[in-house]
Amino acid sequence: MSTVTTDEPAGYVLTLDCPETPGLVHAVTGFLLEHHGDIVELKQFDDVRGGHFFLRVHFTVGADHADPGAAALQDAFAPLAQRHTMRFELREATARRRVLVMVSKFAHCLNDLLFRSRIGELPMEIAAVVSNHPDHRALVEWHGIPFFHVPVTRETKPEAEAHLLELVDRFEIELVVLARYMQILSDDLTRELTGRAINIHHSFLPSFKGAKPYHQAWERGVKTVGATAHYVNSELDEGPIISQQVREVDHSYSPEDLVAAGRDTECRALSNAVKWHCEGRVILHGNRTVVLL
Known part of the structure; x- marks a missing residue:
């Protein structure tokens, strides 16, 4: 996967879905805060009929902090994903x-x-x-x-x-x-x-x-x-x-x-x-x- 230069902020895109439970947005945004993530765009959908939750968030890492890279962020997010039975993908936004x-x-x-x-x-x-x-x-x-x-x-x-x-x-x-x-x-x-x-x-x-x-x-x-x-x-x-x-x-x-x-x-x-x-x-x-x- 290659990258391309754009006018949009760089950073990462996290896309996930999982069974609906209370506190999912709080859990994800808390993870981002812990890793110095600034949210550029967040979209979510709660399928009330099916009891399923979907989310996509584009975020950057604060300029005052070292960028850990996609692999490190994936590894850090994996325990949270496992806890909530999430399927997820985390990739560079410019990829x-x-x-x-x-x-x-x-x-x-x-x-x-x-x-x-x-x-x-x-x-x-x-x-x-x-x-x-x-x-x-x-x-x-x-x-x-x-x-x-x-x-x-x-x-x-x-x-x-x-x-x-x-x-x-x-x-x-x-x-x-x-x-x-x-x-x-x-x-x-x-x-x-x-x-x-x-x-x-x-x-x-x-x-x-x-x-x-x-x-x-x-x-x-x-x-x-x-x-x-x-x-x-x-x-x-x-x-x-x-x-x-x-x-x-x-x-x-x-x-x-x-x-x-x-x-x-x-x-x-x-x-x-x-x-x-x-x-x-x-x-x-x-x-x-x-x-x-």
Whole structure:
């Protein structure tokens, strides 16, 4: 994981969830006080129905005190986390997650991610791009990013997925982004990537799953089209939803018009989901997500 210079205060981001009990915010802020932490932003959500607590806090270490580093803070926080059965992540606020993007024929989401990453809008480093077609090699390599053409057929799918996991390990990938990658991942691969793979579906889920959703939408005479970014799981287009975007349309739109209208919603939904994940704002809880904005 690399770091990037921003105008925001440096420091750390702590994201956690645990069963709801009294005094959790007091416990976390007390830990920060003990370690000379100054809170920049704190977001929390109490799921009263489910009895679960979610929190994200961005903090800095006071200028008058030595910065202990992320590893030392993680070790210091671990006993408190264990006491409250917390899942937690503590990382440098300026860290950029290493991302592998997968794409097929349609390039708009890939191009959007490449551009946003290049200008520093997304806190990530695209370490590699994988495609089952060779079409986008020149675009990707223009950005100075390695491109891997990995064809997939029914017979070669196990080998292709093994190659993908080898690339994930080789490039120390933290997040896989399916930017209109039009191959269905195997159950084994989706289990391996649980919580660290995001897909963009060109439809406003749960409506119009599978192939040609905009054509399905046109046949139903929809008045909005949209896109859904979600975590990948073993159920096709059923993973926990992170971000959705919609756009109004009307009866005059052809199926091709709906496809064109949907492209912007796809790019925005996916870039939002990737950004929020990389910033530690998304907490996966069962088949749902909590996004602390």
